[in-house]
Amino acid sequence: MNAVTGRTRVLKVDPANPDPDLIREAAVLLRRGGLVAFPTETVYGLGANLLDPQAVQELYQVKQRPFEKQATLHIADFKQVEAEQVEITPLAWDLMRRFWPGPMTLVLPRLDGSTIGFRMPGHPVALALLKEAAVPVVAPSANLTGQPPALTAEQVLKVFENQIDAVLDGGPAVSGISSTVVDLSAQPPRILREGALAGEIRTLLER
Numbered sequence: 001m002n003a004v005t006g007r008t009r010v011l012k013v014d015p016a017n018p019d020p021d022l023i024r025e026a027a028v029l030l031r032r033g034g035l036v037a038f039p040t041e042t043v044y045g046l047g048a049n050l051l052d053p054q055a056v057q058e059l060y061q062v063k064q065r066p067f068e069k070q071a072t073l074h075i076a077d078f079k080q081v082e083a084e085q086v087e088i089t090p091l092a093w094d095l096m097r098r099f100w101p102g103p104m105t106l107v108l109p110r111l112d113g114s115t116i117g118f119r120m121p122g123h124p125v126a127l128a129l130l131k132e133a134a135v136p137v138v139a140p141s142a143n144l145t146g147q148p149p150a151l152t153a154e155q156v157l158k159v160f161e162n163q164i165d166a167v168l169d170g171g172p173a174v175s176g177i178s179s180t181v182v183d184l185s186a187q188p189p190r191i192l193r194e195g196a197l198a199g200e201i202r203t204l205l206e207r
Contacts (some may be wrong), residue, residue, distance in 0.1 A: 007162045010153065015039065018125045020132075026166050027132035034165030035059055037142045040121035041174045042103045042196060043149035044156050045074065046164065047129075056138060062163045065145045065158045071138040072105050072117040074131035079112050081118055084136075085111045092184055095201070096120075098132035101127060103175065103196035109185040119179055125170040141178065151176050182194035 009029075011022040026036050030047060033055040037046045048059040050073065060067055078096060081088065086108040090134040095106060101122035107115050119139075121127065130137055141149035142156045153169035159169075170190065180195030182205075189205055191198055 004140070008157065008160070008164055009166040010157070010169055011166055012169040015123070015124055015125055016129050018170065020128075022134050022168070023125075023128045026129055026168050027134075029162070029165045030129070030133045030137060031135055035062065036129070037153070037160065037164060037167040037169065038139075039123055039170040039173055040126045041123045042175050042177055042179050043151055044142040044153070045121070045126070046142040046160070047074065047137045047139040049133070050138045051134040059138065059140075062070065062160060063140060063143070063145055065140065070115070070117065071106050071140045072119050074126070074130055074137045074139040075118055076127045080136065083107070084116055086116060087111065089184065091189065095182065095204070098204070099197055099201070103177070103179040104179040104201065105179045107183040107185055107192070115185045117181070123170070123174075125168055129168065149178065184195050
């Protein structure tokens with residue numbers, strides 16, 4: 001199902017088995033610099049092509065997000081982590097293998113001294129979109145900064161209708177609990193946001 005609400009296309013997909021044609025349509029919009037909201041297993045994310053500075057700027061503007069606040073890179077393959085010139089320690093590999101795809105955001109140090117956060121969402125729609133887009137996608141939660149994240153496509157539209165290009169409507173986000181953010185650029189590693197996996201990850205970090 002494909003509907004248009006002003007500027008924003010609503011692409012309704014089966015959350016377990018999304019229509020490849022609709023995924024492709026959303027992916028093309030992302031590659032061309034559009035803003036596309038999509039479901040994850042936690043909340044809805046709002047994605048932009050990291051390689052398109054204008055798209056990233058628009059993402060920050062519509063979210064009213066401070067430009068100094070870094071956005072997480074959403075990925076569908078471990079190779080995308082290696083491509084970003086980051087230090088991947090044995091602990092990082094252990095966390096990735098255990099908890100991805102899933103509600104964990106991993107902050108890693110770049111070789112140039114900066115940091116970057118990665119997330120591999122455990123949702124068929126998100127993974128299909130990220131794989132089809134074939135560009136690095138930054139995707140903070142789909143909400144105005146400081147407001148609760150959207151858990152449905154309807155909530156996304158309530159805030160961003162006519163400001164974004166599409167929303168992949170895969171039904172309600174499963175948990176509604178944000179991902180756990182783990183910072184491996186710090187020594188010792190620390191949990192920056194509790195989120196869905198905090199207990200399991202803390203146990204691993206404290207070994």
